[in-house]
Amino acid sequence: xxxxKTILEVLHMDKNxxxxxxxxxxxxxxxxxxxxxxxxxxxxxxxxVSSIIAGMQPATKGEMTYKGEPWKPSSxxxxxxxxxxMIVQEAGTIPNITVAENxxxxxxxxxxxxxxxxxxxxxxxxxxxxDELGIKEFKASDRTGRLDMQMRKIIxxxxxxxxxxxxxxxxETSTALSLEGRQFLYKVMDKQREENKTVMFIxxxxxxxxxxxxxxxxxxxxxxxxxxxxxxxxxxxxxKMMVGRELKGDYYRSDYEGYSDEVVLKATxxxxxxxxxxxxxxxxxxxxxxMGGLSECGMHTVGxxxxxxxxxxxxxxxxxxxxxxxxPRVAIDHKMAYVSKNRDTESLGLSxxxxxxxxxxxxxxxxxxxxxxxxxxxxxxxDKQIAELQIKCAGKNYMVxxxxxxxxxxxxxxxxxxxxxxxxILDCPTRGIDVGVKASMYKLFxxxxxxxxxxxxxxxxxxxxxxxxxxxxxxxxxxxxREVFRxxxxxxxSLIDYMI
Amino acid sequence: xKNKKKANPIKKILESRxxxxxxxxxxxxxxxxxxxxxxxxxLVTGTSLKIIVNQALxxxxxxxxxxxxxxxxxxxxxxGATTVLTxxxxxxxxxxxxxxxxxxxxxxxxxxxxxxTSALLSTALGVRVMYVTIVMMTMFSALQQAILGxxxxxxxxALSQSLEKGGFMYIAFxxxxxxxxxxxxxxxxxxxxxxxGTNNLCAEQTGISKKKYLLIAFIIAGVGCGIGALVxxxxxxxxxxxxxxxxxxxxxxxxxxxxxxxxxxxxxxVYSGVIGALTVIVLNQGLTMxxxxxxxxxxxxxxxxxALVTLSQVRPKGLPAPEG
Numbered sequence: 158x159x160x161x162k163t164i165l166e167v168l169h170m171d172k173n174x175x176x177x178x179x180x181x182x183x184x185x186x187x188x189x190x191x192x193x194x195x196x197x198x199x200x201x202x203x204x205x206v207s208s209i210i211a212g213m214q215p216a217t218k219g220e221m222t223y224k225g226e227p228w229k230p231s232s233x234x235x236x237x238x239x240x241x242x243m244i245v246q247e248a249g250t251i252p253n254i255t256v257a258e259n260x261x262x263x264x265x266x267x268x269x270x271x272x273x274x275x276x277x278x279x280x281x282x283x284x285x286x287x288d289e290l291g292i293k294e295f296k297a298s299d300r301t302g303r304l305d306m307q308m309r310k311i312i313x314x315x316x317x318x319x320x321x322x323x324x325x326x327x328x329e330t331s332t333a334l335s336l337e338g339r340q341f342l343y344k345v346m347d348k349q350r351e352e353n354k355t356v357m358f359i360x361x362x363x364x365x366x367x368x369x370x371x372x373x374x375x376x377x378x379x380x381x382x383x384x385x386x387x388x389x390x391x392x393x394x395x396x397k398m399m400v401g402r403e404l405k406g407d408y409y410r411s412d413y414e415g416y417s418d419e420v421v422l423k424a425t426x427x428x429x430x431x432x433x434x435x436x437x438x439x440x441x442x443x444x445x446x447x448m449g450g451l452s453e454c455g456m457h458t459v460g461x462x463x464x465x466x467x468x469x470x471x472x473x474x475x476x477x478x479x480x481x482x483x484x485p486r487v488a489i490d491h492k493m494a495y496v497s498k499n500r501d502t503e504s505l506g507l508s509x510x511x512x513x514x515x516x517x518x519x520x521x522x523x524x525x526x527x528x529x530x531x532x533x534x535x536x537x538x539x540d541k542q543i544a545e546l547q548i549k550c551a552g553k554n555y556m557v558x559x560x561x562x563x564x565x566x567x568x569x570x571x572x573x574x575x576x577x578x579x580x581x582i583l584d585c586p587t588r589g590i591d592v593g594v595k596a597s598m599y600k601l602f603x604x605x606x607x608x609x610x611x612x613x614x615x616x617x618x619x620x621x622x623x624x625x626x627x628x629x630x631x632x633x634x635x636x637x638x639r640e641v642f643r644x645x646x647x648x649x650x651s652l653i654d655y656m657i
Numbered sequence: 658x659k660n661k662k663k664a665n666p667i668k669k670i671l672e673s674r675x676x677x678x679x680x681x682x683x684x685x686x687x688x689x690x691x692x693x694x695x696x697x698x699x700l701v702t703g704t705s706l707k708i709i710v711n712q713a714l715x716x717x718x719x720x721x722x723x724x725x726x727x728x729x730x731x732x733x734x735x736x737g738a739t740t741v742l743t744x745x746x747x748x749x750x751x752x753x754x755x756x757x758x759x760x761x762x763x764x765x766x767x768x769x770x771x772x773x774t775s776a777l778l779s780t781a782l783g784v785r786v787m788y789v790t791i792v793m794m795t796m797f798s799a800l801q802q803a804i805l806g807x808x809x810x811x812x813x814x815a816l817s818q819s820l821e822k823g824g825f826m827y828i829a830f831x832x833x834x835x836x837x838x839x840x841x842x843x844x845x846x847x848x849x850x851x852x853x854g855t856n857n858l859c860a861e862q863t864g865i866s867k868k869k870y871l872l873i874a875f876i877i878a879g880v881g882c883g884i885g886a887l888v889x890x891x892x893x894x895x896x897x898x899x900x901x902x903x904x905x906x907x908x909x910x911x912x913x914x915x916x917x918x919x920x921x922x923x924x925x926x927v928y929s930g931v932i933g934a935l936t937v938i939v940l941n942q943g944l945t946m947x948x949x950x951x952x953x954x955x956x957x958x959x960x961x962x963x964a965l966v967t968l969s970q971v972r973p974k975g976l977p978a979p980e981g
Contacts, residue, residue, distance in 0.1 A: 489864035506855030520845035
């Protein structure tokens with residue numbers, strides 16, 4: 158029987174997906190009034206264990222007790238009603254309904270009036286909740302699809318908080334949030350702790366984990382490696398526990414090598430229906446050009462406009478030979494690549510295989526003759542990327558949705574690296590991936606730069622921009638308002654000043 | 658790397674690629690076995706089997722072409738109506754000109770034009786393929802009815818008999834199927850369509866034009882409708898308003914019974930139409946031999962279709978897909 162302080166106990170939990178073991182004899186307990194951090198590389202089992210606690214899926218073996226009673230939730234709704242709420246890693250809102258309807262999704266019966274749902278009451282209740290949480294950016298009656306990803310995450314937080322959870326599970330939510338969004342989340346977590354409730358926090362950002370968690374549990378390959386108290390926090394030690402080997406603290410570029418004068422991509426007075434207004438930029442051969450700004454500055458639309466996805470109403474985007482980029486096909490034919498911020502919805506065919514995703518950029522390159530594709534060439538094309546990028550998978554013919562976040566991102570990179578793209582537009586490429594994968598990504602960017610490739614790195618992580626870029630463009634209200642050079646050694650606070 | 662445990666061998670077999678590919682063949686064999694026993698061997702006599710194969714040809718041809726559309730995650734409901742209208746017009750062309758070559762060429766062209774119209778309308782109007790094809794299906798059926806009224810059109814019996822004896826049906830099917838296998842599994846057409854079916858947004862951002870490949874898929878399906886129409890004319894000799902009325906449902910049922918996901922993407926196979934067509938006809942023939950009422954047969958087919966669509970939705974996430 159658990160004591161009063163212990164709210165949840167996990168005992169000898171196993172979880173298998175076919176032949177793959179995601180959790181192996183995992184045991185731990187959570188006490189009231191604490192924020193617990195769960196950290197580990199992609200695929201270490203963090204999301205699996207938290208999803209089992211929250212009722213998303215059952216364990217293969219093992220037991221759980223919650224408030225001293227056996228705990229085996231059959232659904233997330235059941236867990237929510239019993240006081241365990243989870244903010245999921247992937248998008249958890251439905252776009253074509255209102256914020257209020259999303260908040261009470263599955264619980265509409267609460268507002269039943271005869272055979273009908275009292276929408277006015279539902280919206281009023283949701284608005285009351287938003288006011289209580291201090292959310293002013295949107296209203297309960299707003300349509301969810303009109304809000305950006307960050308706001309949609311905040312809806313999920315609100316949805317979870319309505320049930321006043323005894324245990325709040327935050328699964329990689331902060332990666333989708335900007336600075337302001339993160340502050341809001343931390344406030345919610347602190348309040349939980351103050352109210353003698355529990356938080357289970359999952360993130361790849363080691364700094365935020367060390368700052369906000371009372372204890373850190375490290376998972377690797379489905380096994381608990383250890384649990385550290387705050388006094389034992391030391392970044393390199395935690396990284397070593399996560400990846401099982403020494404990792405240098407500084408994995409950014411340390412050089413100040415410049416780039417060629419040759420402009421490979423030029424945007425002139427680019428204006429789009431939303432977000433961009435007379436945007437100008439030049440990307441040079443061998444340059445890593447950074448782009449940063451506050452969440453609404455329009456930087457994510459830049460990537461889409463440069464790659465021909467977003468319609469350019471005025472101005473143009475041209476390659477070195479003067480070709481105007483009007484569609485992704487034209488961009489790809491001119492050796493361009495684009496990695497979207499929305500990996501799962503735009504950059505990957507989740508229900509497709511790893512091989513199919515990587516090979517999707519190589520249909521022309523892997524031809525035997527006419528339109529006939531050489532299976533041998535295609536196999537080599539795919540195998541090379543899996544080996545070089547060290548994609549952890551059971552086999553190339555397995556679905557991408559069986560991979561962890563970091564490995565999914567490696568597949569996205571694999572398809573573009575394989576196509577030998579010369580100009581890479583990367584929108585938040587390291588979002589939601591662990592330090593080990595991040596380090597290998599940064600190494601890859603540096604190698605690409607040295608090989609003369611041009612990279613536009615759009616990022617919400619200031620350290621990443623400072624550490625990796627030759628030049629940083631700061632955007633505000635759809636325009637570039639500031640240009641900062643690597644030689645100026647910018648700091649996070651100076652960049653924030655420029656953004657505001 | 659995640660830990661590996663000794664897996665349950667049965668589970669391993671169920672999750673293997675080979676199993677998912679062989680399952681439709683297994684289902685066909687089981688069905689043949691069951692009906693062979695139930696009909697005291699009448700289903701598996703030489704004559705009966707020949708009838709099954711001949712009956713399956715039209716469904717196999719049309720659904721093989723339709724597989725290209727289904728692979729892209731779209732559903733066409735006008736395959737049947739297109740085939741029947743094509744058959745009607747091509748017979749009329751033969752009767753007007755007396756030219757067999759012209760009848761064959763025009764059948765393929767009419768099939769292509771009718772199907773391509775659906776694709777063009779869908780992309781031009783931005784309306785989902787399924788809705789456009791519902792409209793086209795109604796229009797084509799109405800057009801055929803307007804042309805024929807209550808009558809039928811027919812080619813001379815001598816012509817249909819000589820074509821049937823000359824093996825026209827098997828040659829037409831064989832050539833079309835081989836071309837489709839090459840296009841679907843060995844060229845970027847099949848790969849692009851499957852990738853569109855997996856995630857069309859991602860496909861667009863990878864430079865795969867949804868409009869272009871959808872048009873190609875409909876053109877191939879149109880060729881299938883044209884050849885299917887010719888085979889139907891050769892087999893039946895005539896075309897009326899009651900000809901091939903359940904063809905569209907047969908094709909959809911054939912594709913899912915043949916192992917194709919109704920949602921397209923990775924789990925799409927070009928041979929699904931052929932295996933599925935045989936399964937559908939065995940099911941029809943077997944039940945008919947057991948003197949099951951035709952209304953009940955329709956209901957069984959409907960339930961089978963729904964069950965298979967439901968099953969394809971709950972297929973395990975990690976199930977490997979085929980190469981090529």
